[in-house]
Amino acid sequence: MSIYTVVEHSELNEYLKGYDIGTLTGFKGIEAGVENTNYFVSTTEGEFVLTLVESVSAADLPFILGFVAHLSARGVAVAQPIRNQQGELFGELKQKPAVFMKRLAGDPLDKPDNVQCEVIGLTLAQAHLVAVELPADAYQNIYHWCRNLSEKVLPELDEEQAGQLAAAVQAAGDLPWSELPSGPVHADLFPDNALFDGHNLAGLIDFYHACSTAYLYDLAVTLNAWCFDEEKQFYDTDKEQLLLAGYESVRPLSGQERQCLPAMKRVAALRFWLSRLRDTLFPKEGELITVKDPEGKRQLLTFLENQG
Ligand SMILES: Nc1ncnc2c1ncn2[C@@H]1O[C@H](COP(=O)(O)OP(=O)(O)OP(=O)(O)O)[C@@H](O)[C@H]1O
Numbered sequence: 001m002s003i004y005t006v007v008e009h010s011e012l013n014e015y016l017k018g019y020d021i022g023t024l025t026g027f028k029g030i031e032a033g034v035e036n037t038n039y040f041v042s043t044t045e046g047e048f049v050l051t052l053v054e055s056v057s058a059a060d061l062p063f064i065l066g067f068v069a070h071l072s073a074r075g076v077a078v079a080q081p082i083r084n085q086q087g088e089l090f091g092e093l094k095q096k097p098a099v100f101m102k103r104l105a106g107d108p109l110d111k112p113d114n115v116q117c118e119v120i121g122l123t124l125a126q127a128h129l130v131a132v133e134l135p136a137d138a139y140q141n142i143y144h145w146c147r148n149l150s151e152k153v154l155p156e157l158d159e160e161q162a163g164q165l166a167a168a169v170q171a172a173g174d175l176p177w178s179e180l181p182s183g184p185v186h187a188d189l190f191p192d193n194a195l196f197d198g199h200n201l202a203g204l205i206d207f208y209h210a211c212s213t214a215y216l217y218d219l220a221v222t223l224n225a226w227c228f229d230e231e232k233q234f235y236d237t238d239k240e241q242l243l244l245a246g247y248e249s250v251r252p253l254s255g256q257e258r259q260c261l262p263a264m265k266r267v268a269a270l271r272f273w274l275s276r277l278r279d280t281l282f283p284k285e286g287e288l289i290t291v292k293d294p295e296g297k298r299q300l301l302t303f304l305e306n307q308g
């Protein structure tokens with residue numbers, strides 16, 4: 001469980017006065033999640049989720065929340081952000097940016113099935129199609145991000161892992177990043193960021209990694225997260241084909257994107273190996289914190305490297 005910032009009843013009551021979503025009837029810290037503080041909030045008007053944003057600064061939120069609001073307005077299945085009485089998508093509580101979203105009905109997935117993989121592929125492509133309408137602000141060069149973080153992490157690794165990490169970072173730099181179609185993307189579309197009710201997708205959540213970068217990177221992150229079983233060390237090719245088919249039914253890949261996909265899956269594995277290493281080696285302070293195991297992502301990278 002990750003609750004970095006504790007909110008008292010009186011503080012939430014006061015904060016709610018800036019919104020037109022009723023008065024507080026109850027709230028509870030949410031166990032899932034790694035990076036932000038989340039509460040389920042019940043009011044006289046309905047059910048909401050309050051996020052105290054710990055992982056990015058307020059300066060990043062107009063892009064992130066503007067992206068989510070745009071997806072929601074264009075009919076993509078996402079949690080709808082709530083505006084306050086000033087029309088803003090976030091305010092401040094306990095000196096943290098604070099966001100209200102409508103609470104979705106479904107549950108986060110643990111192990112997706114084949115149909116859910118197809119649905120998520122289709123939804124991801126819908127998001128990419130609609131993202132094209134927005135300026136590609138907050139561009140993130142994933143290769144530079146990996147290279148910078150690797151410099152911090154490398155001295156802490158044994159020789160074998162350091163060698164693997166350095167080689168993977170170098171390979172990430174070989175991709176033709178500037179030629180690949182880019183725009184705003186989710187960038188962290190793991191199964192726990194998609195709420196499903198059976199096979200019905202209630203919506204995508206947790207856009208706090210959103211940035212503008214190659215759509216293919218977003219697809220690779222999603223493929224790895226939905227199709228690779230970290231416990232069994234098994235990349236499910238049926239799921240991969242279905243997710244890709246769902247995606248391409250809406251947004252077919254170009255020849256160049258298709259050619260770059262295997263290398264991009266390795267970049268996506270590297271990216272999350274690095275962030276999990278960072279969170280393990282340099283943990284944030286907090287009340288109750290969950291850190292995911294970096295080893296699963298290193299093994300995924302090894303698996304993908306062996307595939308060639
Ligand atoms: N709009 C929503 N509707 C219903 N439940 C939600 C909603 N937003 C968040 N949740 C719940 O809160 C949990 C944590 O949310 P979220 O994944 O955004 O947290 P986080 O700390 O940013 O996590 P992550 O580790 O994925 O970065 C989700 O797993 C889900 O149970």
Ligand SMILES: N[C@@H](CCO)C(=O)O
Nearest residue numbers: 034188190272276292
């Ligand atoms: N989805 C990430 C954690 C939050 O970004 C991971 O599994 O490492």
